Amino acid sequence: MDALVAQLQMQYRNYTVSLYQQGFLDDQFTELKKLQDDASPDFVAEVLSLFFEDCVKLIGNMARALDQTGTVDFSQVGASVHQLKGSSSSVGAKRVKGLCVTFKEYCEANNYEGCVRCLQQVDIEYKALQTKLQDMFNLEKQIIQAGGKVPQVDIN
């Protein structure tokens, strides 16, 4: 059992580090994890769940705003992009945040093609992050079920 726990813990460490190295996550995610304790044991999962719901809602708003026949209201698109940038920044979703920066620039330039490209990329990226984090949480569950503790991962 100890060997299994050790193996799972190593897998978890490597996987988590890879998420930072590949740019999916940044230091703000580390700050988020630090806030989780016995009093708020599901805090990270709750915040991320809210974030992914936010992504669905805001990307839907952006898509509808860009789909207007006639003149697109880029300020309306930009407002949703701004909000997504804020929430992605707050959870440490580095790639999503980075895309929002570019997206906002296209909105300010009234660049329709640029906005559409960014919208597609944002949709891909948040879904990719969601899958990666689900895998990470599954590893945490396996460690706990095997009788072990989820290790703190030092990114630096």
Next chain:
Amino acid sequence: MATTSTGDIEKTKSVEVKKKLNVLIVDDDPVIRKLHEIIIKSIGGISQTAKNGEEAVNIHRDGNASFDLILMDKEMPERDGLSATKKLREMKVTSMIIGVTTLADNEEERKAFMEAGLNHCLAKPLSKAKILPLINNLMDA
């Protein structure tokens, strides 16, 4: 509609009740409201939330609201942070108000926000490390 999350009230040996820091979190983003709620809870405070500046102002209209601290987002629908801060100060609200801006906000925008009546301005994302020194000063005052 504003929601409340409360913590336990501690009692000291001398039977006095030690009041916890009471915070109003004003942000249109549910992710950020949740994050700030937990940050406040982690430093021993209790919080109430509002989805925009108009809700924050309405909470204070009956004159009974009493917050030690208000975390005020800048850009919100219905009433933004600048307008809400101005209105609260006109209503003689004396709570410490910390404006929460983004890195994209330029110096002029931050200055205008401060001049609306803020005590401090912090850039998102907030963290315990950013907010604790300001709150310690508030508790010591």
